[in-house]
Amino acid sequence: MMDEQPKRSSPKQSENGEKGNCVFSPGFRSVAAMAGWDEEALLMASLVVEDTPDRDAKQKRRSDPLFKTPPTNSRRKRRDQRKSPVSLPVAVLDLDEEEVSREEIVEEKKEQKILVDINSKKDEKSKESTSESSSIPCIDRLREELSCAICLEICFEPSTTSCGHSFCKKCLRSAADKCGKKCPKCRQLISNGRSCTINTVLWNTIQLLFPQEIEARKVVGGGGGSKTLQSTDLQSPPARRRSQYRSVVEALNSPEGEQLSLERRRRTVNHHHHNLRQQQSFRPASVVLLNSGAAGDNSVSRRRRRREVVVVAPPEQDEDAALALRLQREEFMGAFGGSEQQGRRNSVATATVNLRAMASRAVGIRNHRSGGGR
């Protein structure tokens, strides 16, 4: 690196030059050289770069080898290094007595500072452990104020009574059911309708202040509800789609499904394209099949199947996608073979074979066609 440095200076200057060498990247130095900067200008620049308020006087620092020592664990030092716009390459140097002692002093100072740092960190941590989520000073008071007197947790979907007291909507409802229609706090009569509305401002505030708690309660409390919802048929589009896929697999696994596949097998090569379209149009029919076919299964295997069926990609009108889907379905049927009832196994196996044959033929046709087309 030293060789790259333009050298037209005294040994002392070259020492400083080495310093500059340490502070600036080669790229910077080459640019500086192009700009016509000499050693002194570089030196000045290095001082500017290194200048941090908590250091010693500049004069002393200029020859201070501490700046060239490899990075230590000191946080302060690391911070200083981060401050400088260029990275400091590691330079090995001899330290004479005086510098060592100074370094020790600096090190001591650093240690003290680290201790202070650690203490303050500890304080922060203890504060954090009590107030958990955020740095709001009165978070504990807030937690107390915003918790429901019935379940003693943070109000979940708070509902405010006409007397001004707020509880979880669920808690307030069950309190009204089991303990009479009076406010749990002040025993004033509460009306029916009021206990069902959520205090949105309060609810939003709570969600902002205690996102983790609310999220946890949503998972715990809402999990059961959504689970039961999922098993019914009127849900979100993905769930519906999933059940549709389940139905497709059901249909293919059932004897009727086998019949369909046999029929399809019988179709001629020329009708290949039409065949695929036909298969697409089968889907609604197989949905109908599901309702009868699924009845015999125990819920465990059904659940398992649903989970696996999710992997199936949604169908495209595209021919290729249909082909891929068919192959995937075939794979699934192979996978499900084990979990199926004994009686069905054979039919599934034959269906698998049929499908595989069909798929390979389809591929062959495609190849043939594309070859012929050219």
Add this chain to the structure above:
Amino acid sequence: MMNSGSLTGGRSWPSRTSLTSSGKRIQKEMAELNTDPPADCSAGPKGDNLYHWVATLFGPQGTPYDGGIYFLDITFPANYPFKPPKVVFKTRIYHCNVDSTGNVSLDILEENSWSPALTISKVLLALRSIFNNPNPYKPQVPGIAHLYLVDRSKHDALAAEWTQRFAK
């Protein structure tokens, strides 16, 4: 078929939540009592059963019960906090609101006066307050209530004697 499955799921679910919600609430109260115990009393589960607690009350100064330590049994109903806990004195006490079997007449512990917003620490506070101010107009033991109203000093002497005999 599917609907029936979801229905059974729905049927089994609420009972489970209500059970765990009462358990959760009791656990919360326990944690609160541990971190911030009320003056002159303590409470906690007897053993593994979260619904069966033991509590101790210290007789407050300036009353004939001063120096006595009173043990109580607290039993939580399954639908706590919507129904009040049952509190029974295990230590004998000469008090017009506590009978010889330990049953307490305390308005907030009655079913129609109980509020789900009340906690065990509030119940203990109320129990402490009847040491200071017995309620002779709603007595569990009318004889003691009568004596309390007619001859207060004799009542207090008897109560202090019982404290010495049973609660030390």
